[in-house]
Amino acid sequence: MNASTTVDPAEAAHFGTLASEWWDPKGSSAMLHRLNPARLAYLRQAVDAHWGGDPRARRPLAGRRALDVGCGAGLLTEPLARLGADALGLDAAPENIAVARHHADGQGLNVSYRAGGVETLGEDERFDLVVSMEVVEHVADPAAFVGGLARALAPGGLMILSTPNRTPLSRLALITIGEGLGMVPRGTHDWRKFLTPDELTGLLGRVGLTATDVRGLGFSPARGFVLSDDVALDYLVTAVRVKD
Helix, strand or coil, rough: CCCCCCCCHHHHHHHCCCCCCCCCCCCCCCCHHHHHHHHHHHHHHHHHHHHCCEEEEEECCCCEEEEEEEECCCCCHHHHHHHHEEEEEEEEEEHHHHHHHHHHHHCCCCCCEEECCCCCCCCCCCEEEEECCCCCHHCCCCCHHHHHHHHHEEEEEEEEEEEEEECHHHHHHHHHHHHHCCCCCCCHHHHHCCHHHHHCCCCCCCHHHHHEEEEEEEEEEECCCEEECCCCCCCEEEEECCCC
């Protein structure tokens, strides 16, 4: 493995094999489709709070650059563009990028996509909003990955991350049940690589960022995935630079 990259080749290959089903809400990425509404609700709240936006505005990210790292085939990148952002999706699997471009073209969306790890970004590339959802648990070096995200964040910018917590509940729900019953493709998760909120916020702190909010993602039999105060299963973090 190239020590200069945060990409885990085995992880990239695994997700690349799922590229053709990424936009199928009943396919191998069904869980991500179910996660997306709660993630987008959190993102919208965080964006409005950070920039003092109007919750009723249709394009709160107009005039801002957004980066989606580990974008897959664009499940979150496309909504960022619809919210007005000049959006770039970055993913380690070229297969995902090909599907993402094709889907965005079919939607008439002007979204940029690029294959590669976060370290492939140019030194002068900066983004007002940096998001990376359910990705840090799949990289080769989480500390270097978070450092790369921080370097891409523009002064006054906002970062939003999500990842499973390393708890008995996440092992049961995501691996024993999720992968065991075929709800998630086998081999998707390595529970040992999950980060606790303290571990992730610690990595953010080392690169000059501070977490301003940590929110849980829970599951309700009646409503599906919902925002929650309970971080035992999965959680979201917003972060900003300590000093810009």
